[in-house]
Amino acid sequence: MAVYFNEISMHSIKGRPSYHDITDEIKKKIEESSITNGCIVITSAHTTCSLYFDECMHDRNFWGDEYLQVDINEAMEKIAPTMKTENQYHSPGPEHIKFGLSLGTKEYPSEKWTMLNTDAHIRSSIFGSPSLTFIVKDKKIQMGSLGKVYFVDWDQLRERDRTIQVMIMGEQVVL
Template sequence: MTVYNDELILRSNGNRVSYFEITDKVRKIVEKSGIKNGICVVASPHTTCSVFLEEYSHDRNYAGDEYLQVDLNNVLEKIIPRCVTERQYYHPGPKHIAFGDTLGSEYVPDGDRRSLLNTEAHLKGTLIGSSQTFIVQDSKLQIGGVGYIYFVDWDQNRVRDRHCKVQVLGE
């Protein structure tokens, strides 16, 4: 069995949920792997990001988001509203904030603790999931005719580079 690893670097926009349609990039990784039959795992190592399979929505709003993404955001906002103030959710609590203070500017830029108010991003990441596994058959992803792979960063608090891991296993 062969294992092939690759990674995509995706820059979030920092002021709203960031969606990335990565289907063609994943297809190229599968092609580069040389694996004809096996599986392809697309995963986020970030606790506020998700990977999912969805139909491509041709219509977009003024911000450039596909209508299905807008609909998903609207549904999730009803059940998991954006965290905008301290104590809106239990998280982050005082111990977590103290821990965040020890991590430096990568996690708390310029000491701005508001970046820790991203509880909804964690909950959405948990709900939607951090990875998807796809069958590779005859060197092609088996995602149907209208299936597209999306990576989403739910955290709206700052611009960041996000890593999307892709692993192809098989023969």
């Protein structure tokens, strides 16, 4: 059995949840690997992000979001409203703010306002899916013709560089 590791890099936006169709990048990683039959695992370690599998809805709004993504945002806004002020939710508390401020770097300094993303944590927890697994057969991901793999960053406070880990395991073709 062979194992192939790689990454997909994303840059999220601020001001609204950031959706990314990563289907083509995943297909490229399968092609780059020497694995013909097996499985692919896609995962994100970011606590305010989700991976999900759904049908492409084609129609898009002004911002480029598919209508289903707009519907998801509207449903999530009812469940976990966007955090607009401190104390809107119980978290973050003073200990977490102290810890978060200690993590800052010169390039990315931590400020208290950057921790006002409790809504993103709740949405990620509800939406789930820090990882997805698919079957790979004859170097093709088995997902149907309309299926797409999406990455969403629920944290609306600032732009971020995000990383998605890819691992493909299975039979290796030796030519």
